[in-house]
Amino acid sequence: MPQSASTMTVTCQDEEQTVLWADRLSHLLQPEDIIALNGNLGAGKTRFVKAIAASLGIEETSVSSPTYTIVQSYAGQLLLHHFDLYRIKEEEELYESGCDEFLEGGGVCLIEWANRFPDFLPDDYLEVSFEFTSENSRELTLCSFGSRHERIINSLKAFLS
Ligand SMILES: Nc1ncnc2c1ncn2[C@@H]1O[C@H](COP(=O)(O)OP(=O)(O)OP(=O)(O)O)[C@@H](O)[C@H]1O
Numbered sequence: 001m002p003q004s005a006s007t008m009t010v011t012c013q014d015e016e017q018t019v020l021w022a023d024r025l026s027h028l029l030q031p032e033d034i035i036a037l038n039g040n041l042g043a044g045k046t047r048f049v050k051a052i053a054a055s056l057g058i059e060e061t062s063v064s065s066p067t068y069t070i071v072q073s074y075a076g077q078l079l080l081h082h083f084d085l086y087r088i089k090e091e092e093e094l095y096e097s098g099c100d101e102f103l104e105g106g107g108v109c110l111i112e113w114a115n116r117f118p119d120f121l122p123d124d125y126l127e128v129s130f131e132f133t134s135e136n137s138r139e140l141t142l143c144s145f146g147s148r149h150e151r152i153i154n155s156l157k158a159f160l161s
């Protein structure tokens with residue numbers, strides 16, 4: 001795994017704060033950004049994706065974890081590809097299904113459970129890790145790997161007081 005270039009941690013005391021950080025991140029996204037979303041069941045990965053989608057003008061209620069497909073795409077101000085790798089058993093399934101092509105398909109990729117298949121990710125991506133701190137609070141740790149996504153963390157740091 002490549003070394004992380006920049007990192008920051010934010011505490012979200014409630015769901016609204018998670019939504020706020022997702023909104024801030026959404027304004028910094030560019031086509032072909034890759035965001036790996038890691039954390040336990042119910043940690044808030046899909047909630048975060050819904051908030052990004054809403055910020056980009058996509059109907060939030062249309063977003064849910066892809067159940068029958070590995071990836072679901074949505075068109076808003078940017079094209080979003082929402083992956084969920086939780087049910088994938090073998091890495092080959094990702095290539096056989098052709099969903100690796102979305103990584104270079106001109107959209108933003110948001111990949112739940114990306115840490116299950118670290119070799120699937122390119123060298124340059126942003127990781128957002130979700131940790132439970134209580135029922136309604138979460139700690140989000142953002143790490144950029146490679147130089148491309150470092151700009152996101154550098155910009156988000158401006159929001160830290
Ligand atoms: N601070 C918070 N941030 C995010 N979600 C929160 C927070 N507090 C409570 N929640 C709730 O936690 C749940 C998170 O569920 P979500 O589906 O986003 O988890 P997930 O990480 O995608 O899980 P899975 O691995 O099963 O896909 C939602 O019901 C949400 O309302």
Ligand SMILES: [Mg+2]
Nearest residue numbers: 045046065112
């Ligand atoms: Mg989910």
